[in-house]
Amino acid sequence: MTNKATTTSKKKNIEAIYPLTPLQEGMLFHAIMDPHSGVYFEQMSVTFRGKVNEDAFRKAWQFIIDRHQILRTAFVYRKVEKPVQVVHRTVPLPLQVLDWRDRSPEEQEKELVRFLEEDRRRGFKLNQAPLMRFYLIYLDDDRVEFVWSQHHLTMDGWSRPILLKEVFAAYDAFSQGQTPQLPPVRPYKQYIQWLKRQDEKAAEQFWKELLRGFTAPTPLNIDTIPGDEKGRRDYDRVAVSLSAGLSSAVEQLARENQITVNTILQSAWALLLSYYAGQDDVVFGATVSGRPPEIPGVEEMVGMFINTLPVRVRIRPGQSVREWLAENQALMVKMRQFEYTPLVKVQNWSDVPAGTPLFDSIFVFENYPVDRAMNERQMALDVESVKTHARTNFPLTIVAAPGENIHLLVAFDATRFGRQTIERLLSHMENILRGFVEDPDQPVVRIPIVSAEEQQTILSALTGKTVSLPEGETIVSRFEQIVAEHAEATAAVFHHPDSK
16 A cells, blocks of 8 residues: 555544643643653453453444544644644454463462563553553453553543443343443533633633642652662552441531532541641642533543642631531532643642642542442453552552542652551541541641550650550640640750751
8 A cells, every 4th residue: 555545544534633631731741751651551450250252342342442432542742733632433452362271370470460560561652542452361261351451641530430331231232142222422522622612711810819829839748768769760559448437437527517528538638748748738639520510411421531730728727627628628619610720721820930840749539439330230240359550640649439448549659758658648647537527626736647556656756765645635735735834945955966
């Protein structure tokens, strides 16, 4: 085929061309700047038990790819004035089948770890659709590992369960020799068109007012890795599930005060960040759904809707937990009106110097976890396990998922933070939440971040002996009591070895 014929064929395969959404612009920038970092590469590995109908599985995924434009999308950013996303009419099914049945379970486990890492290193060519690929790996006659890798540019976390639900329905239909019957697709272009109609002047006014006077990112102050190791890129994750009792109490606090669980969890992070930074005015990033309720059926759309934007929280000494949470909830409601704003524009409108990030940590609230979609499936296969992998370009990401046991996960740059430090961070988050629910009318500044056991350890380390505190008393309250009793006394003396 001649070059001219090839070009003509490629043009005929183009269905539509759209601009990028705000978050896509930022993601594309980071992906281009550091193509080997693995940023925004997402990977899910599911172990199925049962006989897989391979033909039905292929047909189901091809059916879903043909159904959704965003799954046939590539990104063009070279030799164009502004990057665009290009929808192809057809794309091949990127499915590969592997057979590992001749290997021992130990060998399979080691090989899977190596295989997943190698797949992540491969990454994607962003100008070639589809930006995802699948693997079916036979571990036994009735045990299969399914690996789904994709670039975050094409869809957000909310979209994944929607797709899984559709794939399972299509698989069941094809397995029975039937044609899948699914509701009409809400095209992603409706969202792109909605974005174009938004009032940028109103957004600019809101963000300027919110961030006025904020000139530097809130420091985390928990970096524990020596400076000579910070050039190495490495990431790790630590997770914890809150007890059913504490999780239920958090949900009850939300219901009683007509606020969301998301607001409570974000506020807990804001308070912890305030403690770590030693500041009563903090800013962190929050991932918002970005799905405008004005668009009919937006909750069933597949695509990239989410955005990451700054949240500014102030901690006022006389304010009760209940009052503070209500104030934070009101801020979240206001932000909903302008959550479509590109982060790069918010950055430009702020007083933070160019080239300096607005925040070093982001908070993500997952209100539709993938595991739930897997459990709600109707497919005739049992799910043995579900594992996911994702990486952002932020040093610290806190992910919260609601449920009978609220799940908290911290993904972090292991060249900056030690694993034990992150484990303590999660413990402190849990202590703050416990303080919220035990007495929401107490001043927010009185919420302890350390447990009674940790307080005892700190006191023992400072005094060289075991110190017992009366029930209900904390290090902070003891310090305040001593200050009140000895207001004129010297609180502390600093002596540096080099001072005269």
